[in-house]
Structure formats: C-alpha cells, structure tokens
Amino acid sequence: MKPAPFIRHVPRTVAEAVTILAEVAGKDGRVLAGGQSLVPIMAFRLAKPAHLVDINEIEELGRIASDGKVLSIGALVRHAAFHKSVVEGPLGALLTHVARHIAHYPIRTRGTFCGSIAHADPASEWCLVAATLDATMVAKSTRGERLIAAKDYFEGIMTTALADDELLAEVRLPLPASDTKFGFHEFNRRAGDFAMAAALVSYRLQSGKMIDAHIGVGGAEPFPRRIAQAEAALNGQAPGDKVFRASAEAAAKVIEPLEDHQTTGDYRRDLVRAMVRRALEQAAR
Numbered sequence: 167m168k169p170a171p172f173i174r175h176v177p178r179t180v181a182e183a184v185t186i187l188a189e190v191a192g193k194d195g196r197v198l199a200g201g202q203s204l205v206p207i208m209a210f211r212l213a214k215p216a217h218l219v220d221i222n223e224i225e226e227l228g229r230i231a232s233d234g235k236v237l238s239i240g241a242l243v244r245h246a247a248f249h250k251s252v253v254e255g256p257l258g259a260l261l262t263h264v265a266r267h268i269a270h271y272p273i274r275t276r277g278t279f280c281g282s283i284a285h286a287d288p289a290s291e292w293c294l295v296a297a298t299l300d301a302t303m304v305a306k307s308t309r310g311e312r313l314i315a316a317k318d319y320f321e322g323i324m325t326t327a328l329a330d331d332e333l334l335a336e337v338r339l340p341l342p343a344s345d346t347k348f349g350f351h352e353f354n355r356r357a358g359d360f361a362m363a364a365a366l367v368s369y370r371l372q373s374g375k376m377i378d379a380h381i382g383v384g385g386a387e388p389f390p391r392r393i394a395q396a397e398a399a400l401n402g403q404a405p406g407d408k409v410f411r412a413s414a415e416a417a418a419k420v421i422e423p424l425e426d427h428q429t430t431g432d433y434r435r436d437l438v439r440a441m442v443r444r445a446l447e448q449a450a451r
C-alpha cells in the first residue's frame with residue numbers, strides 16, 4: 167500500500183523545526199527521522215500523519231560528543247554510527263556490541279538512536295540502554311528545553327512523556343567509571359528480529375564485591391526498566407554463579423511479562439531469567 171497524503175516540511179534548524187512542530191502538533195504532525203519505523207506503518211496506513219517534520223537536513227542534530235561526564239547523542243545520529251566505538255572506555259564498547267543486535271545493516275544506516283527512543287518499542291535495544299543507564303532525554307519545543315529522566319520517560323508500549331510538539335533533540339548517557347563491567351544478552355528467533363527478551367547489566371568491583379549494580383530488562387514488559395530486586399541481589403556480593411542465578415531469579419519473579427502471538431508469559435519469564443544470568447556471566451568474563 168501507499169501512505170495517505172501528507173505535507174512534508176524540511177526545516178534547516180532546530181528553532182525552525184520546533185516552530186513548525188508547534189503549528190502542526192494539533193493537526194496530526196509527526197517528526198520524520200530515519201523513517202525505519204514510521205514509513206512502514208504509514209505504508210500500511212496504520213499511521214496517517216497529515217504533516218511530517220523531516221529533520222534530516224538539520225546539521226546540528228548529527229552531533230555526538232562527550233564532555234568527560236556525559237555522552238550526548240543528537241537526534242540524527244544513526245544506529246550505524248555505533249558500529250565503531252564513539253567514546254573511549256567500556257561504554258563505547260558496550261554501544262558497539264548492542265548496535266549489532268539492531269535490525270539489519272541497511273536499517274542501521276538510516277534509523278536513529280533518538281528515533282528509537284521516541285518510538286519506544288518495548289524491545290528496542292537503545293530504550294533498554296537508556297533505561298538501564300539512567301539516560302536523560304532532552305526535549306525541545308517553542309516552550310523551551312525540558313530534561314526528562316529515563317525513569318519518568320517511558321510510560322507504556324510506544325508511549326512516552328514526550329509531548330506532540332516536542333522534538334527529542336538529544337539523549338545524554340552518563341559516562342561510567344573506567345572499571346565498570348557490562349554484559350548484554352538478547353534472544354530472538356532470527357538474527358535481526360526484535361528481541362523477545364533482553365537484559366543489560368553493569369556493576370563495579372570494590373574489594374572483590376559488586377557495587378553500583380544496574381540490571382535492566384527489555385522486550386518483556388511494556389517498556390524496559392531497571393529491576394531493583396535483581397540489583398539488590400548483587401550489591402555487596404562477590405561475583406559468581408550462585409549470586410548471578412539469585413539475581414536472575416529475582417528479575418524473573420517480579421516482571422509482569424507481555425504475551426503475544428509468539429510468546430506466552432511463562433516462556434518470557436524463563437527468557438528473562440536466562441538473559442539476566444547470561445548478561446551477568448558476560449560481564450564477569
């Protein structure tokens with residue numbers, strides 16, 4: 167099928183983009199970034215936006231930068247930018263590892279990091295990264311700039327705290343300490359498919375004991391989130407099989423799994439248990 171008719175706007179600056187967004191927000195206007203989610207749903211006429219605000223000509227949004235404390239990822243940074251490490255240290259290596267799990271190469275050359283965060287598919291790898299690592303979303307509109315913490319940003323399946331007239335201009339990821347250990351594991355039936363469950367973990371070691379544990383689960387619930395009970399099972403303990411299993415069990419116990427045509431809730435709970443344990447094993451290597 168072909169999309170329903172729409173008007174395409176092509177702003178050259180963020181100021182211009184938010185002005186147009188303010189005008190079209192009440193008239194079913196949408197931002198167009200990489201188009202890798204929006205265009206297919208328009209082609210199926212599941213979405214019929216009357217106006218598209220195409221941000222692809224806004225040079226300033228292609229910026230990726232680190233100030234030593236935070237990695238700032240602009241709205242036009244494509245998934246493929248992370249094929250190479252974008253920042254020194256463990257975060258750069260983690261992002262490269264995660265990026266390879268997103269869709270297929272052609273999609274990664276167009277789709278954007280911020281587009282994934284705006285679209286908020288429950289199984290999005292970047293949404294899992296944002297939730298687990300306590301990202302900050304930078305929303306811009308004619309009303310000014312608003313910073314939204316990850317814990318307040320994700321609200322439901324493909325539902326976020328972004329208002330219709332807001333542009334997600336940037337996502338900020340805190341840079342972890344250089345000795346932070348990361349693990350990421352996801353399960354899908356075919357390479358490139360959306361994950362049926364995924365886990366991202368990080369911790370540091372102090373005198374042989376794990377501290378500052380972050381455990382995030384994605385693809386299992388309406389949106390990815392940190393699992394405090396699984397983190398509590400790690401903090402203060404030495405890494406090892408028994409404690410990893412206890413943490414994975416805690417995550418599996420508290421999630422409220424989605425059910426769909428390919429996965430029952432019980433199966434997804436089993437997957438979460440396995441993903442958290444494998445991510446922890448990977449971090450410990």
Ligand SMILES: Cc1cc2nc3c(=O)[nH]c(=O)nc-3n(C[C@H](O)[C@H](O)[C@H](O)COP(=O)(O)OP(=O)(O)OC[C@H]3O[C@@H](n4cnc5c(N)ncnc54)[C@H](O)[C@@H]3O)c2cc1C
Nearest residue numbers: 197199200201202203204269277278281282284290291334
């Ligand atoms: C076959 C296939 C497989 C895929 N597999 C995966 C996968 O395994 N994992 C995964 O995470 N993704 C997957 N995707 C989705 C892909 O990663 C998309 O690139 C991503 O979800 C959206 O980014 P985009 O830049 O293409 O956004 P678009 O498609 O342009 O937009 C998506 C939505 O977000 C809004 N939006 C986009 N950018 C902004 C912004 N800056 N501010 C405000 N709103 C904005 C749009 O208005 C729209 O509603 C897959 C896609 C396809 C087609």
